[in-house]
Amino acid sequence: MSNSVHNAGSVPRLALKGVTKQYPGCLANDSVDLTIMPGEIHALLGENGAGKSTLVKYIYGVVKADAGEMRWNGELVDVVNPNFARRLGVGMVFQHFSLFDSMTVEENIALGIAPELAGPGLDKRIREVSEQYGLPLDPKRHVFSLSVGERQRIEIVRCLLQDPKLLIMDEPTSVLTPQEVERMFVTLRRLSDEGVSILYISHKLDEIKALCHNATIMRAGKVVGDCDPQVETPKTMAEMMIGTHLVAPQRDETMVEGDALLVVDGLSMEAEDEHGTSLKNISMEVRSGEILGIAGIAGNGQTELMDALSGEVLADHENVVLINGELAGRMGAGERRDLGVGFVPEERLGHGAVPDMSLWENAFLSGMKRKDLLIKGFMDVVKTVDYAEKIVKNFKVKTSGVDHNASSLSGGNLQKFIMGREIMQDPTVMIALQPTWGVDAGAAAAIHQALFDLAKKGAAVLVISQDLDELFAVSSRIAVIAEGKLSPAKPVEDLTVEQIGLMMGGLHGMPDEGGQKRVA
Amino acid sequence: MDSAIVIASVLTIMTAATPLVFAALGELIVEKSGVLNLGVEGMMIVGAICAFATAVTSGSAFLGIIVGMLAGAGLSLLFAILTQNLMANHVATGLALTIFGIGLSALIGDGFAGQKLDPLPKGIPGLSDIPVIGPLLFGHDILVYFSIVATGAVAWFLTKTRAGMILRAVGDNHDAAHSIGYSVIKIRYMAILFGGAMAGLGGAYISLAYSPLWAEGMTAGRGWIALALVVFATWKPWRAFLGAYLFGGVTIIQLIIQGYGINIPAQFLSMLPYLATIVVLVVISRDKYLVKMNAPACLGKLFHASH
Structure with a gap:
C-alpha cells in the first residue's frame, strides 16, 4: 500500500494481517490486511455489508476473529475485550x-472509560477537554434531552479523555450539519497533528477526499485496493467500492409539474412529550411530477411531520392535509393508503416493516388493498408471494427468499425492499423519510432513480432527509424544517449547501429574506 | 384507641411490610438490570418453607434464614439459566417459576403443616422497655432493622457506586453496554441471584416472624404486591420501602376495622390492598415522563450478543 506521507519508515501504529471472520452463511472478513501509521487519517471504504464494521469491532475487541493477527506499535497483541483495547489506546465512536x-453525560462518559479515570473531578476534566477541542458539553444533562450532534460529542469526548493513540470513527458525519462537519474536521486534523491515528469510515466520498491521507477499499469481506483520496475523485472511489461502473441517477428535465396532489395548510401539532418538537403552522404543496425535499437536523420536527402526514397521529382538523384533493387530516394511515399514498418511514424495522414477519407478509400488510391481495377476506398467498418476488427482482434486493424475516436483511437491502413495495403500488403521492440512511452508494443510486421514475410517472414525491447531497441530487425544490417550522420551498438552482446548512442550524427565513447572518 | 393498641398496630404494620421490602428491593435490582422476573411469589414461598423446615429441624432460626435465601437464589438460578443462556421469554419463564415454586413448596412442606416454632426474638433488651418509643424504636426483630439498612444500601449502591451505574447502564441499553465492554449476562446473573435471595429472605420472614408456622400458599400473593411496588416506586428504593409500609398498613388496618366490628364485609376489606395497588399503578402509569425517566429501557428484552 502507499504508505503514509507522515512518519514514513517508522513502526506502524496498527498493522492487521490476514484477519478472517466467518459468520454463519457469510464470510465477513477474508484475510484482511490493514496498516495505519502514527498521525495518519486512514479511510475505510466499502458498501453495506462489505465487512468494515466487523473489522473495526475486531480491532476494538468486541468481535473475535477466526484467524489473523494484530500488531500494535510493532508488538503482537490479543485484544480480548474493549477494556483491553482502551488500555492500548484505541478509542471508538460508534455509528449507532x-x-x-x-x-x-458524565455517567455515560464514566461508563466508557477506565475506572481509575472515572473518579472525582471527572466533570471538570470533561469541561476542560470539551473546551480544548471545541466540543461544548454540559456533564449534568441527561442524554435523552440532547441533539444527535451533542450525543456524538459525548462519544468523542469519551475517547479523548483516554488520551487515544488510534481513534476509530464509524460514519460520524451522517447526523451532522455541514458546519458541524467542518468543525469536527478541524478537531480531527488537530488530533492527527498531535500524532493520533484515525480510522475513518464513511459513505461520503467527498468528505474522505477532504480529510483522509489514505484509503483502503473493501468489497465482500476482502480488501480490493488502496488509494490516495487526494488523487481520486468520489466517482472513481465509488466505482472501486461497488466493483462496476456507477450509473448516476438521471433526472428527467422534461418532467412536467401538474396539480398539487399533497397539500398541507397550516398544520400545527403539539408535541406528545417534552422531548418532541411541536409543529408550527406548516404549509406546503407537492405537485404531480415534482420532488420536494425537506432538509433539517434530526429532532426538528421531521418525525412529527411524518406522523402527521402518514396518519399515525391525526391532525385537529380534516382540512389541514389534502391528498388528491380529499380532506385527509383526520384519516388514519390505512385510509390514506387507499387514497394512493405510499410511505417510507425512517425506522425500517418497526415502522417500515414488521421485523419478525417474512418479506411476503410485510408486502401483504401494506399492499393488501392496492394490490388486491385479498380473496373474500383471506390472504391470497400465491399472489402475495408473486408480488413480493417481483419487488425483490425489480429492486435487486439481496435475499435468499421472500419467506425470510424482514429482520434478516441488511439495512440497505430492507430499504430497497420497502421502497420497492411502496413504488410497485403505483402511489400518486410518495412520502419518504431518510430514504437512503445508512445505504451504500450503489443502493442509494438505485433508490434515487426509483424516485425519479415515480415523479416522471406523475406522482408527487416528498423526501425528508438530513443528507443535503441527497436533497440537492433529487429535489426540484427544497424547504428547511427547523424547530417545527417549515420555510417556504425554493427551487434548488437558487440555493447553495451553505445557505441550507445555516438555515438548518436555526436561522429562519430564506436567505434572501431579512439577510441575517448568524451561525447557531 | 389507647396508645397500647396504636403501638401494637404500628408494630404489626412493620412486620407486615418487612417481607414486602425485601422482595421488592430484590426485584428492583433485577429490573434495573433489564430483567423482568415474575417468579417472585414462587421464590418467596419456596424461601418460606425451606426456612421454616430448616428452623424446625435444626432449631436455629439463623440457619433457617440462610437456607431460605439460598433456596430463593437457587430458584432464581434456574430462571437465569433459562432466560440468559437459553433465551426463554422472561414473562413466561417467570410465571412458570411462580407456579413451580408454589407446587414445590407444598411438596416440601408436606408434614410441616401444624408444627410450631418460636418467632424470631424481638426487641433490644433494656431499650425496648422505655414507654412508647421503646417498643416503637427498639422492639423489633433483627430483620426489621436489616430491611431498613438494606434499603439504604440498595439506594447507595444504585446511585453512588460504579457497579450500580454499570447495572443501570445494562438495563438501559444492553447493546451499548456490550459494545463498551461490559458482560451483560454476567451482570444480569448477579442481579437475578440477588433478587432470588431477597425474595427468599422475604419468604423466610413470613414463616419465621410474621406468622411462625407453615401453611400452603401462605405468602398469599405478596410476591405480586412486591412486583407492583417496584413500579409503584418508579424503581426507587426508598419509595419502594414507603410503598411496602403503605400496603402493610392497609393490610393491618382492615384487620383492625374487622376487629372493631365495623359492618363492612370482611371480603371487601381483604380486597383493599390489592385494589389500592391497582389504583396506584394506574395513577403512576399515567405519567409517561415519570415512567420513561426511571424505567429500565431494556426491561424484559432478550439480549443476543453479537458474536
Missing part, C-alpha cells in the same frame, strides 16, 4: 451511539 438515554 453506545449511549444510555436515561443517564447523564
